Amino acid sequence: PQVTITSNGVDPVNGAGFAWSPQYATVQVGAVVQWQWGSSTLLSSITYKVQQVSNGYSATPLMNGFNSGNASASGKKNE
Numbered sequence: 001p002q003v004t005i006t007s008n009g010v011d012p013v014n015g016a017g018f019a020w021s022p023q024y025a026t027v028q029v030g031a032v033v034q035w036q037w038g039s040s041t042l043l044s045s046i047t048y049k050v051q052q053v054s055n056g057y058s059a060t061p062l063m064n065g066f067n068s069g070n071a072s073a074s075g076k077k078n079e
Contacts, residue, residue: 001028001031001032002031002032002033002034003025003027003031003032003033003034004033004034004036005020005021005022005025005033005034005035005036006020006021006035006036006037007019007020007021007036007037007038007039007048008021009021009022009023017039032078033078034076034077034078035050035068035076035077035078036075036076037050037072037074037075037076038073038074038075039073039074044073046073047071047072047073048068048071048072048073048074048075049067049068049069049070049071049072050066050067050068050077051065051066051067051068052065052066052067053065
């Protein structure tokens with residue numbers, strides 16, 4: 001099975017394109033998670049990065065956790 005998460009979510013303050021969608025996902029062991037991100041030409045300065053952290057309050061990546069690499073304006077990463 002595959003789960004796709006995009007950057008097309010809606011943030012309550014900043015609006016569309018400023019949140020992941022779906023915000024939460026249940027992923028089975030062995031499933032592929034595909035992260036897709038991109039911004040409009042008006043927001044070309046925004047870059048995205050996906051990394052595994054210990055909880056929703058941390059910005060510190062977990063050692064040996066998944067990581068999309070350098071932040072970029074658009075892209076796709078399978079984990």
